[in-house]
Amino acid sequence: MLEVIGAGVGNSNGDKTDFVKVFQSSKHFDFLQSNLDRDGVTRPSPDLPELTYSDKRAATEMTQARFLLQRFFRMYWRTASYNLTRFFLAFTLGLLFGATYVSAEYTSYAGINSGMGMLYCTTSFFGFITFSSVMPMASQDRLVFYRERAAQTYNALWYFVGSTVVEIPYVFFSTVLLLAPYFPMVGFTGAATFFTYWLHLSIHVLWHAYFGQLMSYLMPTVEVATIFGVLIQMIFFLFIGFNPPGASIPRGYKWLYQITPHKYSLALVASLVFGDCPSDGDGSEIGCQVMTGLPPSLPENMTVKDYLGDVFAMKHSEIWKNFGFALGFIVVYRLLALLALRFVNHQKK
Template identity: 45%
Template sequence: LTIGVELAAQPSILFLDEPTSGLDAHSAKVIMDGVRKVADSDRTIVCTIHQPSSDVFFLFDHLILLKRGGQSVFVGELGDRCQKLVKYLEAVPGVKPCPPKQNPATWMLEVIGAGVSTDRARDLDFVDIFSKSEEKRNLDDMLLQPGITTTSPEWPEVTFTKKRASKGSTQMYFLMKRFFNLYWRSPAFNLTRFGIVFGVAIICGLSFLSVDYTTYSGLVGGVGLVFMSTLFMAMAGFMGTLPVYSTDRSAFYRERAAQTYNSLWYFVATTIVEIPYVFGQSLLFIVIFYPMVGFQGFATAVLYWIHVSLFVLGQMYFAQLLIHAFPSIEVAAVMGALINSIFLLFAGFNPPASTIPEGYKWLYTIVPQRFSISILSALVFCDCPEEPTWNESLSQYDNVGSNLGCQPLTGTPVTISHTTVKGYIESTFKYNYDDRWANFGYVFVTIIIFRILSMLSLRYINHTKR
């Protein structure tokens, strides 16, 4: 498959690094027969191979034989059934002739001291012998011909004015098309996350049908509902993104090495392709979840949908960052779980922001999840344009508005004095309604930071093992 992908570009020269590694003799012969056919179609094949069978070895035209250290022992044509190579080595004093039925590849390695068995010919300096041979003189004469290692008036020097063949807009177009096709052809990934979103919306909706958020237990449960439902969607997206981009990473490394495209356009394509799917799945969630749990207000629902989408999108971008930065999907998953777990401890819900020790307040200040949960909770529980006033003589609130945030909180423990829904959320969890737009800005900054780090990882980190 890898050879076929490379041939799709119709290259005039093809480099193969041990294409028969890990294959049995029959499979290796089938592969190399195909490579031989490619070579017969006026293409040059440069191939490294280690101790091939005789059937495979006979398919080659020329050989560069190296000893340990990378020095040349033989460079030239092999001839029919490798007779030129055999005659050259047999002509060296002290070298035993090649047995009639022995594989020439195995025999030559034993002769130069790279085989399994020992031979006294290993004491010979084959590098020095080759440097004084007729084959070496013929090689030097060929290299001195005009147009090979020296300039020629008939063949002007090939120069490239651009690093890549296609311009940036073309690279971006085809990468965008590639990723949208990849997502469209990955129904398991997309249907799974849409199914999870649907299931979470139904379960949460049924669990919080007709809940009274003006009671202490109902309000605390409502904040937990916002926290857990959003978190579950984000984590499902995070874990689903890891295998998709881990699989594509090897193709990216190969294509980047071939200068097929600029990594910037790969980064842009992976950024854009997630957006419609994330906003689509979040819309499905809001349409089911929002009315079932009793939240109200169309404008608030739109803002809730936008920010749930941004929170999930941020987690998916975070998953991409970890895949690019760490060597394997397992390490990325562990690091993601560790970082998210630490951040969620200081998101202000459990423990509540008001109870976080002073020494850890700085973590509460910087964790991205805090901004997201603060926005969502404030939108549905803290919207109160004009807060009611407490009437001491009547022990009740006056001028109570219709919004949920303005309602007095009932059923509170004895340790909590009179308060409203908004007052309790803002004093206990520090989710302030007036900070919602600033928090929106912080969320965007967090997403931008994730993307910048991801771009730097794409550009400067390479986990290729070969």
């Protein structure tokens, strides 16, 4: 197009065609002017009623929701740098942790602590990757949101719904890419365990994506959002219940332990793979195995399930309770994001 109008790299100084004058002397310009020079088009008409809207916005609520959902899904589909990067990292991390812990044993004192470290790293690290990668995208799109909200294009609620729904399929697909090589390589078995693990890990990673969006909506720039977000994440990592273990956290800090979303996610996956020992089973589950190499401070003949409950305060019987807390944290942080979208505005004008 630049070449056609004479502004491209091949522009010649000898080409003095004035395209404005050419257009003004054409029949298309005369036709356009005749249509514009009418009552009710470029000036008020005494014969036409005043244009008024019965609602605050011209589009209906369902139209706003449909177009915003369509817009977010198209934006994510076209942003390969965001989604393909996290898909690649998910699969790479699955292979890396799988190769690191291939043929690992979890029945000794050192083995179970190493296994807990593995769960801590995989759960926390991939969640943090999602958190840090979503903030630049959310901050960049927030500028468009400010402009369109000022024009009353749509309700902030439907923008919030679009940004919420669009993350779900991408998060679930990225976590299955992580688990596909990781789950069998580290020695975990069972289709039901795999899908339950996948669901719980996806909920955890989804919370990280939503937390990144919340920081982007609250803070004026992506740099400030990153600083505050990382600070809060470091506090959560400290009180996740791995090091120090949940049962060893001092009483004065228990409230921090209880309000840490990561605590419930780690307890979910740990009790799922290490804390399961059904009474009607054959005793082959990891949780039923008697531990070896225990220090003198722990009783003899302690099973993996008992160790998990006594030391880390993670119990298989609390899986669905923890799942409810994980979903509850998502709801709370999404409500905070909705309030930030509605009432926080960092424009300078």
